[in-house]
Amino acid sequence: xxxxxxxxxxxxxxxxxxxxxxxxxxxxxxxxxxxxxxxxxxxxxxxxxxxxxxxxxxxxxxxxxxxxxxxxxxxxxxxxxxxxxxxxxxxxxxxxxxxxxxxxxxxxxxxxxxxxxxxxxxxxxxxxxxxxxxxxxxxxxxxxxxxxxxxxxxxxxxxxxxxxxxxxxxxxxxxxxxxxxxxxxxxxxxxxxxxxxxxxxxxxxxxxxxxxxxxxxxxxxxxxxxxxxxxxxxxxxxxxxxxxxxxxxxxxxxxxxxxxxxxxxxxxxxxxxxxxxxxxxxxxxxxxxxxxxxxxxxxxxxxxxxxxxxxxxxxxxxxxxxxxxxxxxxxxxxxxxxxxxxxxxxxxxxxxxxxxxxxxxxxxxxxxxxxxxxxxxxxxxxxxxxxxxxxxxxxxxxxxxxxxxxxx
Amino acid sequence: xxxxxxxxxxxxxxxxxxxxxxxxxxxxxxxxxxxxxxxxxxxxxxxxxxxxxxxxxxxxxxxxxxxxxxxxxxxxxxxxxxxxxxxxxxxxxxxxxxxxxxxxxxxxxxxxxxxxxxxxxxxxxxxxxxxxxxxxxxxxxxxxxxxxxxxxxxxxxxxxxxxxxxxxxxxxxxxxxxxxxxxxxxxxxxxxxxxxxxxxxxxxxxxxxxxxxxxxxxxxxxxxxxxxxxxxxxxxxxxxxxxxxxxxxxxxxxxxxxxxxxxxxxxxxxxxxxxxxxxxxxxxxxxxxxxxxxxxxxxxxxxxxx
Amino acid sequence: xxxxxxxxxxxxxxxxxxxxxxxxxxxxxxxxxxxxxxxxxxxxxxxxxxxxxxxxxxxxxxxxxxxxxxxxxxxxxxxxxxxxxxxxxxxxxxxxxxxxxxxx
Numbered sequence: 169x170x171x172x173x174x175x176x177x178x179x180x181x182x183x184x185x186x187x188x189x190x191x192x193x194x195x196x197x198x199x200x201x202x203x204x205x206x207x208x209x210x211x212x213x214x215x216x217x218x219x220x221x222x223x224x225x226x227x228x229x230x231x232x233x234x235x236x237x238x239x240x241x242x243x244x245x246x247x248x249x250x251x252x253x254x255x256x257x258x259x260x261x262x263x264x265x266x267x268x269x270x271x272x273x274x275x276x277x278x279x280x281x282x283x284x285x286x287x288x289x290x291x292x293x294x295x296x297x298x299x300x301x302x303x304x305x306x307x308x309x310x311x312x313x314x315x316x317x318x319x320x321x322x323x324x325x326x327x328x329x330x331x332x333x334x335x336x337x338x339x340x341x342x343x344x345x346x347x348x349x350x351x352x353x354x355x356x357x358x359x360x361x362x363x364x365x366x367x368x369x370x371x372x373x374x375x376x377x378x379x380x381x382x383x384x385x386x387x388x389x390x391x392x393x394x395x396x397x398x399x400x401x402x403x404x405x406x407x408x409x410x411x412x413x414x415x416x417x418x419x420x421x422x423x424x425x426x427x428x429x430x431x432x433x434x435x436x437x438x439x440x441x442x443x444x445x446x447x448x449x450x451x452x453x454x455x456x457x458x459x460x461x462x463x464x465x466x467x468x469x470x471x472x473x474x475x476x477x478x479x480x481x482x483x484x485x486x487x488x489x490x491x492x493x494x495x496x497x498x499x500x501x502x503x504x505x506x507x508x509x510x511x512x513x514x515x516x517x518x519x520x521x522x523x524x525x526x527x528x529x530x531x532x533x534x535x536x537x538x539x540x541x542x543x544x545x546x547x548x549x550x551x552x553x554x555x556x557x558x559x560x561x562x563x564x565x566x567x568x569x570x571x572x573x574x575x576x
Numbered sequence: 577x578x579x580x581x582x583x584x585x586x587x588x589x590x591x592x593x594x595x596x597x598x599x600x601x602x603x604x605x606x607x608x609x610x611x612x613x614x615x616x617x618x619x620x621x622x623x624x625x626x627x628x629x630x631x632x633x634x635x636x637x638x639x640x641x642x643x644x645x646x647x648x649x650x651x652x653x654x655x656x657x658x659x660x661x662x663x664x665x666x667x668x669x670x671x672x673x674x675x676x677x678x679x680x681x682x683x684x685x686x687x688x689x690x691x692x693x694x695x696x697x698x699x700x701x702x703x704x705x706x707x708x709x710x711x712x713x714x715x716x717x718x719x720x721x722x723x724x725x726x727x728x729x730x731x732x733x734x735x736x737x738x739x740x741x742x743x744x745x746x747x748x749x750x751x752x753x754x755x756x757x758x759x760x761x762x763x764x765x766x767x768x769x770x771x772x773x774x775x776x777x778x779x780x781x782x783x784x785x786x787x788x789x790x791x792x793x794x795x796x797x798x799x800x801x802x803x804x805x806x807x808x809x810x811x812x813x814x815x816x817x818x819x820x821x822x823x824x825x826x827x828x829x830x831x832x833x834x835x836x837x838x839x840x841x842x843x844x845x846x847x848x849x850x851x852x853x854x855x856x857x858x859x860x861x862x863x864x865x866x867x868x869x870x871x872x873x874x875x876x877x878x879x880x881x882x
Numbered sequence: 883x884x885x886x887x888x889x890x891x892x893x894x895x896x897x898x899x900x901x902x903x904x905x906x907x908x909x910x911x912x913x914x915x916x917x918x919x920x921x922x923x924x925x926x927x928x929x930x931x932x933x934x935x936x937x938x939x940x941x942x943x944x945x946x947x948x949x950x951x952x953x954x955x956x957x958x959x960x961x962x963x964x965x966x967x968x969x970x971x972x973x974x975x976x977x978x979x980x981x982x983x984x985x986x
Contacts, residue, residue: 193662194655222658227690231651234644234687238619238652239659241642246659260645269890328886365890368640368656370615370669373588375635375893377643379626385633388896393633394888402889580933581926587938591952592898595936597906598956602936630899638895759933785956793957793970796934 171351172425179340182310182347183249183275183333184209186317189355190273192247194222194239196232200254201287202337203277207249229254233261233274240270241376243364245321249275251337252293253282259297266301268377269365269403271324273317276334277341278449278500280535288536289337291449295477295501295509301403303331303410304478306448310345312429315421316475318355322417325362327406334477336450336500338536350425358424407479414476432481433488434473437463441470443552444489444525445544447498448474448510451533455498457541462548469548474510482517489518492525494555496548499564500533507564526560532567543567577822578760578767584610593636595628598792600782600799601703602628604756605637608672608701608780611766614639616672617660619653621646621684623676624710624784625703640669647683649675650691653698661697670770671698677718678708681739692746695774699766702739702777703756705784713787720807721857722840722849725787731849735860743777744813750774752812752821755781757799761810761822768812781808789844801839803827806865817878818871828869836861898952903937907955909970911948917967918945931959931968 177185183206187195195214197207213219222239226232229250236246250258255276265272276294280286294304303323307313313335320331335341367374380399384392394402415431422428436456438444443462445455452473462469472488472495474481489495495518499508506512511529518524528551532539547567554562588609595602601624609616617640620626626643630636644652653673660666675684680702688700707725708714715725718736725732740753750772752765762780769776783799785792802808803823810824820828827833836858840846915921919928921944932940939949940959945967948959960968 194658196655222662224654224658224696225694226651226654227686227693230647231654231687231690234648234651235655235658237648238642238644238655239662242617242656242659242663242665244659244662261648264645328889365886366892368617368642368669370617370640373635373638373640373895375629375632375637375641375643375895377891378629378632378635378641378893380632380891385631387633387894388898394891396891399889399891406889580929583933585942588895589938590895590897590899591937591939591949592900592903593937594900597936597954598958599936602938603934606933606936606938630893632891633893634899635893635895636897636899757934791957793961795936795956795958796962 172348174346174348176344177310177347178342178344179310179313179335180205181209182314183317185349186314187247188213188219189352190245190318190321190359192221193244194246196224196226196235196248198226198229198232200251202279202341203249203251206275229258230261233258233265236272237261237265237268237270240272241366242368243362245362246272251277252279255293262297262300265330269328270330271328271362272330273320273324274332276332277337278334279337286535289339290500290534292501294332294334298478301407302478303329305333305476306474307335308450308453310340310347314347315427315429319417319421321359323410323413327410327413328365329406339450354424358421410479411481430475432476432484434475436471438470438472440468442468442492443494444470444472444492445496445548446472446514448477451498451500454541455544458544458548461541461545480513485514485517486521489525491523494551495525495527496530496551497527498530498532502531526555528562529564530567531564537568539567578764580760583763586614588614588638590636590638593628594630596786598785598795600756600784600795601625603759604703604762604780604782607759607762608766609639611763612670612770616670617642617656619644619649619656619673621649621675621679623679625674627710646679648687649673649679649684650688650700654691654696657697673698673700675702677702677704677706678716681717681737692743692748692775697773699769699776701780703780703782705782705787707787709784709787722853723845740779748775748777750776750814753779754810755799755803755808757796758810758822765812790842798842804834805836805839806833806861807836807839809868811868817875819875820868820872828872903952903954904950907953907973909955909972910950911953911959911968912971913945914967914969915945917965919965921945930962930964934958934962
């Protein structure tokens, strides 16, 4: 019998609740806006005894992820959270955690990268480490933050890959919403204990993560063991395997709690849509409002939301976009000198497909620049007009850009 | 003080490893691991020790060993200690972090300072071979004045940092300075450290034949000379009480320190070092040594007065 | 579910990770048993060569026994022996270090 309770809370509080429900054993904490309330909340629970975990107040983000790496190596379930420059500072360890195949779960309250300083939201921080070998899941609301973080432990510990659960800073991290807290017994049944691949035992001594040669090398018994490239191939295989695992875990979570989040992708009024708006995170929710407005005007518009950015659900995205006329991808990040990262991935998923839509990109919300459903609807109207004019290659549309020099 | 023949004979450092001939690390590592009776997990950043440890799929040291990123040693040890406590295994092994001088005094000092301030529960051994030897002898914060390295071609201009004093300023429960070529001194200090809870820091001077440019047969001789000149002092600070140990304690009694020039002239890295620079190093050593003697006598006075 | 224990780089201990490091030697240590303090006293005493060997290539004993398959020939044992009971003798053929009869 489920005894779920609903409370009004911020996204950061939802993240802390998820870590508590997952019975994390080691939490590493270092402050950065807008993530700080996550670890503040966990600190309170650890001090009051409500959460029986080791709480390590490290002196930097680099050390925060380091603590998770080694605690996970000895079999503890770990959690930390960060944002922007904090994530950039721990980048070395982001790669280490993934290469070491440690099922660490980390919350990312997405924030713009400095310089110049901005504490406000975009998704440049997590997208900049997309290649490091973590699963990256993006959330639309506070309930999804909680549910996704709990799911993340199942995904991580069954595939031995770390998972980042990304949610927009301030827009979700500091915004109050009703969140249903699953019954702890329900989560316990959903989330079995973690069994590490690593062996740390003086009676069976192993050297974990040593220098590994390019080619396979024989062990003391003459058996050829994997080289660096083989380990990387296995890691890639695990990430590709996550495509199935993310779907399955979301479905099983749905069976336990009554809530699912679409697995890899989610959609809104997509069935007969001719124009598909694409984004990750809370921007996707904004897009649903814009789509509804445009539907009222008689345009066949739908939304495809990216929940799993890594692994990228290329096949599922291709299937979802097959036969449409236009895909308009809204990125809150940019690969400078090229285009938005999601836009690139959508293009590559569709490349050489007959019947694939034309793909346009749009850049919005950098450094917290406000973007309303009306702005998104306007951008869609512009794109539809360009498409009707037969334009195939188009520079990204910068939404709400007001350059000083343009005003002169 | 433990005698050589009283040391445990079990070996976890295996022959046929990848360390250079005459490397001081092997001597020190054998003493450290004997003191922990093999019940340890070793945390090791990129360093010469990594080379000694060997390449996948074979390890040259039969202890649990966790490789970690260069700046992260102390935080990694803190995470291991926390993880072992959280999983109820803290009593099964001692967490031993072991990093070089660059990994400790330069890139690793932030994490080390944080762990010391939190008094995390592990032993940290800095094996100090006085430069980035693994990457080809670049200067570190612990390279001595006058030493030529591949980034100080005419000799380093600055004196090294005093890392044990930096660590002492954190108020940790135990710290020691020792030398890899005094294995019984190393052993006794690690045995003592093992019984103490919190962050225990041991600074281990470790001669390096290739980087210091001397014949590998002289590793122990040179390391001993470093102590006999007072350049390296064997001491410990337990709950604030400073005590010279072993050869340094006998030097304090006899007052017969050898001139640092004897030590400097045995090593290629100091080749061509000017007399005034040697004199400056001698003055620096004299001043440090006077400080050690003053603290040693003050602590001795306190303990007899009590 | 497949066995994932080989998905990560995790070594097991064994001697000779770097091969027969005896091949590195220019000179080999040779025990002159009648000079060794342990031999002369007929007991496990001294063991200075044992404690200072960086490679754990010397086993304690009356007198100590040197592993010539792995000894790199650094010469610390010979240098530190208080009785000059270990002599470094040049290897006649580089890269070949078959142990001569009676030297072990």
